[in-house]
Amino acid sequence: xxxxxxxxLTCIRGFRPVFxxxxxxxxxxxxxxxxxxxxxxxxxxxxxxxxxxxxxxxEVRLEGAALDRSIGEQAHYLGHLDAFKxxxxxxENLTFWSRYLGAVAPRKSAPATMAALDSVGxxxxxxxxxxxxxAGQRRRLSLARLITVPRPLWLLDEPTSALDASGQERLTAxxxxxxxxxxxxxxxxxxxxxxxxxxxxxxxxxxxxxxPSKTGxxxxxxxxxxxxxxxxxxxxxxxxxxPSPQGGGERLxxxxxxxxxx
Amino acid sequence: xTALTALIWxxxxxxxxxxxxxxxxxxxxxxxxxxxxxAIGPDLALLQRIGPAILWLGALLASLLALDRLFxxxxxxxxxxxxxxxxxxxxxxxxxxxxxxxxxxxLPLVIASPLLGLFLNLDTAAIGAVALTLLAGTPALTCFGxxxxxxxxxxxxxxxxxxxxxxxxxxxxxxxxxxxSNAAIVGPVGFGAPFLILCALTLASLxxxxxxxxxxxxxxxx
Numbered sequence: 001x002x003x004x005x006x007x008x009l010t011c012i013r014g015f016r017p018v019f020x021x022x023x024x025x026x027x028x029x030x031x032x033x034x035x036x037x038x039x040x041x042x043x044x045x046x047x048x049x050x051x052x053x054x055x056x057x058x059e060v061r062l063e064g065a066a067l068d069r070s071i072g073e074q075a076h077y078l079g080h081l082d083a084f085k086x087x088x089x090x091x092e093n094l095t096f097w098s099r100y101l102g103a104v105a106p107r108k109s110a111p112a113t114m115a116a117l118d119s120v121g122x123x124x125x126x127x128x129x130x131x132x133x134x135a136g137q138r139r140r141l142s143l144a145r146l147i148t149v150p151r152p153l154w155l156l157d158e159p160t161s162a163l164d165a166s167g168q169e170r171l172t173a174x175x176x177x178x179x180x181x182x183x184x185x186x187x188x189x190x191x192x193x194x195x196x197x198x199x200x201x202x203x204x205x206x207x208x209x210x211x212p213s214k215t216g217x218x219x220x221x222x223x224x225x226x227x228x229x230x231x232x233x234x235x236x237x238x239x240x241x242x243p244s245p246q247g248g249g250e251r252l253x254x255x256x257x258x259x260x261x262x
Numbered sequence: 263x264t265a266l267t268a269l270i271w272x273x274x275x276x277x278x279x280x281x282x283x284x285x286x287x288x289x290x291x292x293x294x295x296x297x298x299x300x301a302i303g304p305d306l307a308l309l310q311r312i313g314p315a316i317l318w319l320g321a322l323l324a325s326l327l328a329l330d331r332l333f334x335x336x337x338x339x340x341x342x343x344x345x346x347x348x349x350x351x352x353x354x355x356x357x358x359x360x361x362x363x364x365x366x367x368x369l370p371l372v373i374a375s376p377l378l379g380l381f382l383n384l385d386t387a388a389i390g391a392v393a394l395t396l397l398a399g400t401p402a403l404t405c406f407g408x409x410x411x412x413x414x415x416x417x418x419x420x421x422x423x424x425x426x427x428x429x430x431x432x433x434x435x436x437x438x439x440x441x442x443s444n445a446a447i448v449g450p451v452g453f454g455a456p457f458l459i460l461c462a463l464t465l466a467s468l469x470x471x472x473x474x475x476x477x478x479x480x481x482x483x484x
Contacts, residue, residue: 050343050347051346052343052346052347052483053483054483069349072346073347073348073349075347076347077343077344077347079340079343080340081338081339081340082339082340083339083340083341083343083344084339085272085276085339085341087275087276087279087280088272088276088279092272092275095268096268096269096272097344099264099268100265100268100269100272100344100345100348100350101265101344101347101348101349103264103265103349104264105264
């Protein structure tokens with residue numbers, strides 16, 4: 001079963017330290033929520049894991065998965081940009097990515113894309129050019145890409161943005177299904193997601209380029225939908241990892257520069 | 263292999279649908295070639311002598327037209343991130359994009375060149391020689407252009423920089439393309455030697471271009 005290990009990861013962008021010394025492990029079937037203020041490095045961490053940014057120090061490993069493939073080849077990255085061409089139809093866009101990312105044979109891809117469009121609520125829009133989709137519909141199409149090509153690790157950057165209530169429900173259902181199948185999810189978010197996940201709060205950005213950031217990881221909490229326990233961990237300054245209601249226990253070990261003190 | 267053919271098909275579809283692809287290049291080629299006789303006057307003998315050079319210059323400039331959007335468009339809408347996350351090596355993905363670009367922009371130029379050769383009073387043998395050298399040489403133009411297109415991704419407004427970066431690299435291709443055409447028309451050198459060097463340049467560019475462009479794209483990740 002795959003296991004994501006991040007060790008002493010440091011990110012410097014534009015000579016400014018974004019975060020340093022991030023450590024965690026994520027077991028198969030677990031989700032990690034990245035929280036923190038704007039500019040705290042949530043997106044940078046996701047892109048680092050995906051291999052789309054170079055780490056200044058530290059390492060990211062996906063253990064127990066195919067050794068001959070990089071993490072990027074085993075991960076889905078859902079960022080702010082959705083990588084769909086306005087001139088191509090919804091079907092063509094989705095078929096292209098399923099063939100490019102998953103090497104799905106053309107013969108088999110048609111039923112798969114149909115099913116994926118159905119499951120994200122875009123049925124009947126397959127022949128519409130992607131230019132005519134709304135922001136929420138484009139986001140749903142991005143979710144369809146996650147389903148058509150099975151990959152163990154999902155890296156989601158604010159997946160709920162632009163989604164309506166039913167879209168968010170579908171997203172929650174998709175994430176539950178992925179976790180139940182032994183997948184891993186790392187998600188940067190500002191709101192509750194409705195899945196059981198551990199929280200990793202990234203610190204404030206460094207105030208000036210000359211003072212190195214020592215605000216790696218502040219708090220750690222765990223629980224369904226971030227209940228009261230995690231609130232107190234974030235605000236009270238005494239991070240007490242609360243065991244998950246589902247009995248999953250603490251899956252995540254986070255160690256910052258100064259331990260887990262806020 | 264499925265991944266790369268899918269990429270080629272997608273890029274060809276986009277080039278045909280969005281415009282700025284096949285037809286624009288050919289129209290630009292036509293305009294450049296048509297303007298030259300206005301500039302140098304209706305001297306048929308002169309036109310015949312410099313005809314191959316004009317056709318080569320026109321094709322060179324026309325092949326640069328759509329090049330700056332080759333990776334920039336994919337960078338802006340996030341496709342480039344996902345192309346990096348595919349199982350195909352980035353070098354091959356870049357080569358697939360180059361193939362699609364060549365098929366949609368350079369191949370129409372090769373096909374149009376015999377017609378434009380008639381405008382310049384070239385005889386049949388010369389027209390054949392120019393079309394053959396263009397067919398052999400335009401892949402090199404595309405592959406050297408890849409390097410500039412990949413470098414332009416990281417730079418804002420890199421479109422203006424692109425010809426400055428790419429055109430010096432294409433000088434050897436231009437020299438041997440035109441000299442092979444001239445050799446076929448007037449001699450005294452045989453057609454074979456410069457044509458084979460042109461083919462060698464194309465083969466070398468097929469290797470150098472994708473590797474250099476992939477390195478530039480990886481370096482430009484931010």
